Structures are given as structure tokens and as C-alpha cells.
Amino acid sequence: MTKINVRVACALSLLLLARAAQAHTGVHPAGLEGGLLHPLLGPDHLLAMVCVGVVSMQLGGSSVWRVPAAFVLAMIVGGATGMARPGAGFAEAGIAISLVALGSAIVFRQRMPHALVMACVGVFGFCHGYAHGVEIPQAASPWLYTVGFVTSTTLLHVCGVGLGWLGARGRTQAMALRAGGLAVGVMGLAYLGGFAGLAA
Known part of the structure; x- marks a missing residue:
């Protein structure tokens, strides 16, 4: 039953990805559709959210x-903050750091204190939410937009949990999952390098 649920959730997310590809034509949909698409159109958002699910599965238990x-929850707070006070540049760096940290956690599978993991994930969620809020389309309903990006994020987390579950099924799957984590971490470092170059 669990395997079926994971497949269904991943299939739904893939449908959202297909819809995002169709909509990526320069038109920025507002409201619910805009919120649904925003986490899917940026690989930094998409990968970080999937990685959160993977890490949570690796930690196990109530995690x-x-x-x-x-x-x-932190993403919702960040989204509201971004809508109300746009302009801060910390969010993009925080998103890049989240890729490095989450990718590294998948590669090394280090057991960390639960409180520390929750705090880090909360900070990362706030940064991603802030970016969502800042980029809300004009005339979009903030409530519908928020429901949209929360729904997409939740589906991506579920897909990440499914990947984490598959990664524990055998040595080959575990190695593939770690390779994916390494790729995400390298992408995060590349983003950070870009920010450092701009600041220099």
C-alpha cells in the first residue's frame, strides 16, 4: 500500500511538472496556478524540496x-514576509546554502540532533518562502498563491520521502541516491560561487 501511495504522489508531481513545462511561455499565471508552478519552475526550489523529503526519510521515525x-510552516511565514517586505537579497544565498546542506546530508547520512535539523530546515524553508513571496505575480490573490506553492511543496516532499524509501531498498539504490545528493550539493556550491562573484 505504501509503495502504491508513493507512486501516486510522484505521478501527481510529474503531472504538475508537465503542466509547468507547458506554461513556461513567458506568461506568468496568477493565483492558485502561479503558486503551484513557482516551486516547479526553478530547479533550486524543486531539488531542495525533494531533498527535504529524502533527508526526513533517512532520519526516520517522526522526522x-x-x-x-x-x-x-517556515515557508508560509517567509512567503508572507516576502509579499509584505520585498527586496532583501539574503534569500537567494540561503537557498543556495540549503542545496549544499541538504545534498551533503544525503551523501553522508550523518545523524544530527533533531532540534538542529528542524532549525536548519526552518531557516531554509523561510528563505524559499521569501523568494516565493517576493515573486508573487501582480494582481494575484496572496491566499490562493500561498495555497498553490504549499501544495506543490508538499507533493515534492512526498516524492522525496518516496525516493528516500527506495534508496534504502538496496546498495545500488543507495549509491544512486547519494550521487543525486552530491549533484545537488555541487549545484548549490555553483550558485554560491555566483553570488560571491557578484559581491566581489
């Missing part, structure tokens, strides 16, 4: 739902 929940 499987608590870690993604912490991310989503």
Missing part, C-alpha cells in the same frame, strides 16, 4: 513528517 512540516 518523516516533522521535518517537512517545519519546512512548510
Whole structure:
């Protein structure tokens, strides 16, 4: 039953990705659709959210739902902050750091204190939410937009949990999952290098 649920959730997310590809034509949809698409159109958002699900599954126990929940709650706060006070440049650097940290956690699978993981994920969620809020389309309903990006994020977390579950099924799957984590971490470092170059 669990395997079926994971497949269904991943299929739904893939449908959202296909819809995003169709909509990526220069038109920025507002409201619910805009919120649904925003986490999917940026690989930094998409990969970080999937990684949160993977890490939560690797930690096991109640972390499987608590870690993604912490991310989503902080993301909502960050989204509201970004809508009200746009302009701060910290969010993009925070998003890049989240890729490095989450990718490294998948590669090394280091057991860290639960409180530390929750705090880090909360900070990362706030940064991603802030970016969502700042980029809300004009005339969009903030409530519908928020429901949209929360829904997409939750589905991506579920897909990450599914990947984490598959990664524990065998040595080959575990190695593939770690390779993916390494790729995400390298992408984060590349983003950070870009920010450092701009600041120099």
C-alpha cells in the first residue's frame, strides 16, 4: 500500500511538472496556478524540496513528517514576509546554502540532533518562502498563491520521502541516491560561487 501511495504522489508531481513545462511561455499565471508552478519552475526550489523529503526519510521515525512540516510552516511565514517586505537579497544565498546542506546530508547520512535539523530546515524553508513571496505575480490573490506553492511543496516532499524509501531498498539504490545528493550539493556550491562573484 505504501509503495502504491508513493507512486501516486510522484505521478501527481510529474503531472504538475508537465503542466509547468507547458506554461513556461513567458506568461506568468496568477493565483492558485502561479503558486503551484513557482516551486516547479526553478530547479533550486524543486531539488531542495525533494531533498527535504529524502533527508526526513533517512532520519526516520517522526522526522518523516516533522521535518517537512517545519519546512512548510517556515515557508508560509517567509512567503508572507516576502509579499509584505520585498527586496532583501539574503534569500537567494540561503537557498543556495540549503542545496549544499541538504545534498551533503544525503551523501553522508550523518545523524544530527533533531532540534538542529528542524532549525536548519526552518531557516531554509523561510528563505524559499521569501523568494516565493517576493515573486508573487501582480494582481494575484496572496491566499490562493500561498495555497498553490504549499501544495506543490508538499507533493515534492512526498516524492522525496518516496525516493528516500527506495534508496534504502538496496546498495545500488543507495549509491544512486547519494550521487543525486552530491549533484545537488555541487549545484548549490555553483550558485554560491555566483553570488560571491557578484559581491566581489
